[in-house]
Amino acid sequence: xxxxxxxxxxxxxxxxxxxxxxxxxxxxxxxxxxxxxxxxxxxxxxxxxxxxxxxxxxxxxxxxxxxxxxxxxxxxxxxxxxxxxxxxxxxxxxxxxxxxxxxxxxxxxxxxxxxxxxxxxxxxxxxxxxxxxxxxxxxxxxxxxxxxxxxxxxxxxxxxxxxxxxxxxxxxxxxxxxxxxxxxxxxxxxxxxxxxxxxxxxxxxxxxxxxxxxxxxxxxxxxxxxxxxxxxxxxxxxxxxxxxxxxxxxxxxxxxxxxxxxxxxxxxxxxxxxxxxxxxxxxxxxxxxxxxxxxxxxxxxxxxxxxxxxxxxxxxxxxxxxxxxxxxxxxxxxxxxxxxxxxxxxxxxxxxxxxxxxxxxxxxxxxxxxxxxxxxxxxxxxxxxxxxxxxxxxxxxxxxxxxxxxxxxxxxxxxxxxxxxxxxxxxxxxxxxxxxxxxxxxxxxxxxxxxxxxxxxxxxxxx
Numbered sequence: 001x002x003x004x005x006x007x008x009x010x011x012x013x014x015x016x017x018x019x020x021x022x023x024x025x026x027x028x029x030x031x032x033x034x035x036x037x038x039x040x041x042x043x044x045x046x047x048x049x050x051x052x053x054x055x056x057x058x059x060x061x062x063x064x065x066x067x068x069x070x071x072x073x074x075x076x077x078x079x080x081x082x083x084x085x086x087x088x089x090x091x092x093x094x095x096x097x098x099x100x101x102x103x104x105x106x107x108x109x110x111x112x113x114x115x116x117x118x119x120x121x122x123x124x125x126x127x128x129x130x131x132x133x134x135x136x137x138x139x140x141x142x143x144x145x146x147x148x149x150x151x152x153x154x155x156x157x158x159x160x161x162x163x164x165x166x167x168x169x170x171x172x173x174x175x176x177x178x179x180x181x182x183x184x185x186x187x188x189x190x191x192x193x194x195x196x197x198x199x200x201x202x203x204x205x206x207x208x209x210x211x212x213x214x215x216x217x218x219x220x221x222x223x224x225x226x227x228x229x230x231x232x233x234x235x236x237x238x239x240x241x242x243x244x245x246x247x248x249x250x251x252x253x254x255x256x257x258x259x260x261x262x263x264x265x266x267x268x269x270x271x272x273x274x275x276x277x278x279x280x281x282x283x284x285x286x287x288x289x290x291x292x293x294x295x296x297x298x299x300x301x302x303x304x305x306x307x308x309x310x311x312x313x314x315x316x317x318x319x320x321x322x323x324x325x326x327x328x329x330x331x332x333x334x335x336x337x338x339x340x341x342x343x344x345x346x347x348x349x350x351x352x353x354x355x356x357x358x359x360x361x362x363x364x365x366x367x368x369x370x371x372x373x374x375x376x377x378x379x380x381x382x383x384x385x386x387x388x389x390x391x392x393x394x395x396x397x398x399x400x401x402x403x404x405x406x407x408x409x410x411x412x413x414x415x416x417x418x419x420x421x422x423x424x425x426x427x428x429x430x431x432x433x434x435x436x437x438x439x440x441x442x443x444x445x446x447x448x449x450x451x452x453x454x455x456x457x458x459x460x461x462x463x
Contacts, residue, residue, distance in 0.1 A: 008033040009196040014235075036191040068263075071175070071216065074112040077272060077281045078105070080308075081243060081256050083264020086175070089214040090263065091207050093181075093236065095221040096245035101254055102220050104278055105245065106177050108137050110153045117152040119173035123159040123183030123193075130155045137278030159193065161186035161202055165209070173215060178206070180220040181235075203235050236260065246369075247274075253366060254279065268308035286313040286424060289366040296393060299386030303378030304399035304417040304429065305370050311420035313397060315365040316375065318382040323359050334364030335379065336371065343380050343402060350406030350454055353387055374411040376402040377430060380454060381461060390462050395427040400435070406454045410435040422446040430457055 008017045011034055015026040023030050070085030079085050086092070096102045103125070110118045111134060122130055134153075154171050158164050161184055168176060178184060184202045185193040192198070203219070210217045219239070236242050241261045247254040256270040271282040290302065290313055299318045304311060323329065332340045340362055347353050360383060364370060378398035385392050399417045401409040410432040411417075418439065421429045428447045431439075436450035451457045 006035060006037055007197070008035055011196060014196055014200065034196070036189075036195050036197050071113075071116070073109045075109055075270075075281065076283070077256065077270030078109060080268050081258050081261075081264075081270045082241070083261060083268070086216045086218075087240070087263045088216055089210050090216045090240040091203075091210045091219070091238065092216065092241045092243065093219045093221050093239040094243045094245055095223050097223060100245055100247055101272070101274055101279055102245050103179050104133065104137065105256070105272070106179065106218060106220065107133055108278055110175070110177060111137070111151055113153075113175070114151045116174040117171065118154065118175045118177065119168060119171050120153055120155045120177045120179070121164055121167070122155065122157050122179045124180060126157050127155050130157075136276075159183050159185060161205060165205075168209070175216055175218070176206075177218045178220065180222060181206075182222050199235055200238075203238050207238050247367070253282070253285075253368070255368075265308065269310070286311075286420070289314050289368065290394075296391035298389045298391045299382055300394070301378040301382035301385065301392050302394065302397040302426070303370075303372075303375045304397050304421055305372040305374055306413060306417060307370075307372075311417050313421070313424065314368055314370060314375075316378045316382045317363040317365055318379070318386045319359075319361040320355065320383060320386040321359050323357055328357060329359045329361070331360075332362040334367065334369045335362055335375065339376075340379065342404070343376060344383070346402055346404060346406055346454065347380055347383065351384070351458060353384065355383075355387065358387070372411075373401040373409075374399045374417070376400065377408060377454075377457065381430075381457060384458060384462070388462060392461060393427070395425075396430070396461075397421050397426050397428075398430045400430060400432045400451070402454060408432045408451050408453060408457065415439060418444055418446065418448065430460075 008020050009015070010024040010027060010029065010032045012029045012032045013024065013027040015024050017033065020033050020035070024032055068087055070087055072085045073079055073082070094102055094106070107120065107130065110120050120130065154173070156167050158167065164184065181199060181202060182194040185198050186201055186205065189197050189201050206217045206219065209215070240263065242259040243256060244259050245254060245256050252273045252275070254272040254274055256272065258264070258266045258268065260266065271285045272279040273282050299320070301316045303314050303316050305314055306312070330337065330341060340360070344355050344360060348355050362379065377400040380402055381392060381398060399411055399414060401411055403409050414431055414435040418429055418431070422444045426446055428449050430449045430451060433450040433452045436448060439448060441448055449460060451460065
């Protein structure tokens with residue numbers, strides 16, 4: 001007979017304890033342990049997984065493998081993040097804020113893969129709600145009578161793990177989508193849906209099914225107030241890829257980035273635009289992120305950044321004003337606050353600008369969040385432009401890092417940034433003189449301005 005036992009789990013990291021603890025010995029957080037009743041299987045109730053066989057150790061030189069054929073999603077941005085498509089037998093986890101567009105992205109993907117048999121399991125929406133969304137998105141055309149065109153997408157509203165596997169056995173899909181893992185529960189665990197033990201057990205069962213059958217599984221996960229995926233960290237270790245779908249609701253842009261990917265790079269991102277008809281791919285984000293101004297304004301500079309293998313140009317906006325309320329304010333949107341304070345110290349020490357008694361506000365246009373060091377020169381120049389109230393031409397762009405001594409340091413893949421700036425029609429680009437030594441200037445029409453220290457860039461811009 002099954003025995004029920006009580007365990008305590010840390011809601012931050014999933015650490016298990018037989019008694020309540022004030023401080024988690026794994027992650028060091030306080031008051032994070034929750035009590036859960038776990039029902040263990042007896043030896044007689046355990047069933048051997050279908051088709052499972054015991055493996056034998058092999059010498060590594062005797063292990064044979066073949067090139068895996070990926071499953072395309074027919075969405076270039078999605079395939080870019082995954083590394084070329086979905087790998088058979090993989091377990092993927094997609095997280096994001098509520099209402100950001102996770103379900104829309106996966107439903108559009110399922111409807112676009114018309115040559116595959118897909119099972120879309122929803123624990124949050126009814127089948128009627130899924131059909132209403134399918135009629136709204138562009139990727140799901142309907143005829144005059146409202147009937148869905150021929151696709152291989154099956155939908156079901158279910159939360160029981162045992163019933164989900166019954167549906168999988170009946171449909172025999174090529175891809176399984178579960179929205180979301182927090183709503184799924186199994187009878188083996190007595191705790192409610194969304195608990196740490198339920199999430200861990202259900203994720204493990206989906207992993208076992210994916211590896212044994214070769215059918216990839218896409219899981220949708222909620223996030224906490226801190227922006228991290230809800231549930232234990234062990235869930236992120238179980239899956240093969242962790243994708244983060246993020247964006248600002250005040251803007252139409254959505255970014256899909258890989259936090260973990262066993263089958264590809266984690267540097268690539270996919271950019272989408274949320275519209276009334278669903279998510280639309282953005283093939284050239286630079287044209288949307290750059291504002292088309294009729295007049296030149298101070299405090300703006302264009303930075304040539306790089307997200308994975310894709311160059312992007314972002315408008316950096318700064319505002320420097322006298323501190324009216326005594327204590328100077330510092331605020332940065334889309335940029336590291338500590339790095340901005342470091343750049344302000346460099347400008348005050350090396351250029352002689354007294355910014356300690358002034359308010360400084362920094363913003364990345366379009367709601368983008370960038371961590372590329374190549375933004376340093378653009379940020380510094382935009383702050384100087386606002387401080388002296390002299391505009392920078394929108395036909396100029398910057399791609400260089402700043403050191404603590406005020407030197408302009410080189411950045412990676414500078415030729416790719418210059419080539420994109422040349423293609424977009426910029427007239428001049430400011431780079432480090434150490435990067436300029438290896439650049440073949442005859443290949444570009446754009447003027448390449450090489451600077452060694454921040455003072456040279458200031459004199460070139462505002463002399």
